[in-house]
Amino acid sequence: MTKGKVKAIIENLVQVEVSGPVSQNEICYIEFQGVKLMAEVIKVLGNIAYTQVFESTRGLRPGSPVEFTDKMLEVKLGPGMLSKNYDGLQNDLNKMKGLFLTRGEYTDPLDEDSSWEFTPLAKAGDKVSAGDWLGSVPESWIEHKIMVPFGLEGDYTVKEVSAKGSYKISDTIAILSDKEGNDIKINMVQYWPVKIPIKCYIQKPRPFKLLETGVRTIDTLNPMVEGGTGFIPGPFGAGKTVLQHSIAKNADADMIIMAACGERANEVVELFVEFPELDDPRTGRKLMERTIIVCNTSNMPVAAREASVYTAMTIAEYYRNMGLKVFLLADSTSRWAQALREMSNRMEELPGPDAFPMDLPAIVSSFYARAGFVYLKGGSTGSITFIGTVSPAGGNLKEPVTEATKKAARCFYALSQTRADSKRYPAVDPIDSYSKYLEYPEVIDYLNENVNPNWVNDVTQTKDILHRGREAQEQINILGDDGVPLSYHDRYWKSELLDRIILQQDGFDEVDQSTPMKRQEYMLELILGICNQDYVYESFEEVMPFYIKLINICKQMNYVLFDSEDFKKYEAELHKEVEQRSAK
């Protein structure tokens, strides 16, 4: 292995004079006061390797010895990752000893001593290649597939698969032989460099299946699909994290991976506290049983922040290859971009807009491209759905990170400050936001088939009503209440009814926080039914009280169980009110 010694230290950028070959993104360890600090090569100039250190460099001196590993930053993949809390470098945070994080303390992401009940899926004589399933072990409720390591190129023949039984992760569970007849022992662990996508699948078609999140303004208005990508930009206080957490709690996915990237520690603590307690509404299991948290909070070292999103994505790809529906959420990708900026700045690169590195759009788009719906070998499917938040500087959506992300992601959930200020949560702006998937013919077919035959038309109609409502409101504001025709008031209040009942959702109410598609469909049809009727008013002053009454009743409906006695009671009351006003 190549060795070197520290030449220069500028915060967490350390220049290392090397005596042999080094490669870009190679990992090295800087030895210092008995601890080893992990670092990654990010630039090479002559015999100087520029490395970003994943830890504080306080006290580090020139001349300290450095050892290179000949490997890129890797994650360790195998059974036992579920429900774990990792830092950005995949250290198991629960295994760390003290109250405070200690520099140079690296812990095993997997548990070497745990036993797993192995069931073979392949048999001797089978022809296999990278990503093929050799067997499975139950990990919590998931059938965790033990796969042919992704790094093995070419075709192999299974020579031997261990019998059903209990094994540890480092025990050999299969022996493969290559074309030359060399034996390769396989255990349950494999390593993969985080910056390189795992591509062991046959095909990545356009996504077409709806992925329910339980959030009405998303599912109804701008749906997310299995294997889709989206992003949530919004100024601080607009509710990005609350929205992401509520998606994580309610989304119809097999697995959730949360990458808390450079955000508040208390928000992560919230996940640690709540997820082991909360039930997954679909399966009744605890939410933590389907969750992996990768957290690198804002006060943890900057370089590891950049690594954290890649670590999370690679773990997602690993589980996707088992045929699972994985939902990856990253909060916030802006912090990751800022980490890139800090390093680029220290390396004295010529800056792009707002001092971000020039290749930021390329980095962002190749990361989003790792999501998707795939057909795996053997006929099953898997998917990674990815939603990232963006924290635009000054709430201005014209800044580099938002613009780069807008090019890469297919759904745009714009959080609006005005909506947040008037406590209209989730503050997703219904008019500015979009889901490109609504234009996909395969998605339209899927929705009309699975939700209701006229669904996409209804959604378009809803958007029209909201749009017209906003225009009417503007006119009312300019011309005054009695300066506009009565119908403007009616139009505005119809959009308000939709807004308050369909779009707004109480993320802290037990019932209202998540709405299954069936209930969303029912409520939208109900409200659209009201909106499609004409009403008689004597003067504009009657319009508001009428709709306020309807809104109140519908709100009570949102708070009670679907189809319950109370629900039906409120619904009857609603119809009565509507009937009285109706023009017919």
Next chain:
Amino acid sequence: MATQAFQKIYTKLNQITKATCSVYATGVGNEELATVSGRLAQVVKIVEDRVTLQIFAGTEGIGTDAEVVFFGKPPTLKVGVDLAGRFFNAYGDPIDGGPDVEGEEVEIGGPSVNPVRRKQPSELITTGIAGIDLNNTLVTGQKIPFFADPDQPYNEVMAMVALRAESDKIILGGMGLSNDDYLFFKNTFENAGVIDRIVSFVNTTENPTVERLLVPKMALTAAEYFAEKHNEKVLVLLTDMTLYCDALSIVSNRMDQIPSKDSMPGSLYSDLAKIYEKAVQFPNGGSITIIAVTTLSGGDITHAIPDNTGYITEGQLFLKRDTDISKTIVDPFRSLSRLKQLVIGKKTREDHPQVMNTAVRLYADAANAKTKLENGFDLSDYDERVLEFAKEYSEEILAIDVNIGTDEMLDTAWKLFQKHFSKEEIGIKDEFMKLHWKKA
């Protein structure tokens, strides 16, 4: 911090800028402390044997033959129970004429708490101010700044919050504090008879600018000592963080770094996060709560300093002068406490969340009615009623000099709801209406 016999002395400076100097030296560690001509300095960059130091007091009068003495350690603070009741400068040296503090020497700006060892904040801090307790409840372990214009009474309000809140220690980190404000804090604490629970680290406008960079780290190191070692509830007041950021930008500028938005260093977010994320609820019951001040320029919160702060802190508080009642209130629209959800309706009365939201919504309707009035439109009956409600809401609940318990705030809100509105206009869950709505 006296010179010791074995320390090496270097005397050949090869570069001097306004805030930094470089010297050829060996065996020096990153972030190590040194003196240059007796002035404290810290290592910020090492390239082979060329060491760059940031001199806190500035480089005025430093010669190329200045004596540079390295301490072999980063900045430290001696922590002990004797810190209580004392005033220090940015280096942790006493400025109140008292003796040096005896205790363990710890590095400032130490490591972060492992997130899995943190506890979820769950204990509310009451202040008697409705703009906080009712609308933006604070919780121990939270970090929250006042976003204030320079002409607003932010230091006064912060001192009031600090004194009313229940805490074991109050640690003041003053950065670029005017001497008048420093004396204001000192007198306020003395008059309230709480001086023995106060620790102050102060950099006034009379002290060098770059020194400020040490203040928050000193304050939080002391806070960690009391919270972690003594399980105490510590309240840290940091004023003014904008002036801290100004010092950061000066240093990064001198180091030839490429500035990002608003001439601030590209690392501003991480720099601020390192400070604010020290706010924590420890498992042993001790906690660090940070209340800071970020002054704005012309109310602009899109400037890099408030913007980055807002992304880090758990909410923000705005002060506002309510012209209806000529008093200062905590602005119910723009203020937000992100952690309030952890306590309201759980540690406080169950109707708290709904009453809070309804009152704010009605207050917003009043603002709309005001706009209507200004634009010369007729007001509806509802508009008239919300305007009356808003005035009474400000006067009886929100005004900063009102000091009542949370239950009383809720009862007053219910009283005002019933006085001005019908049941439908309130729109609160039926179960609470049954309990609190007395009107037929």
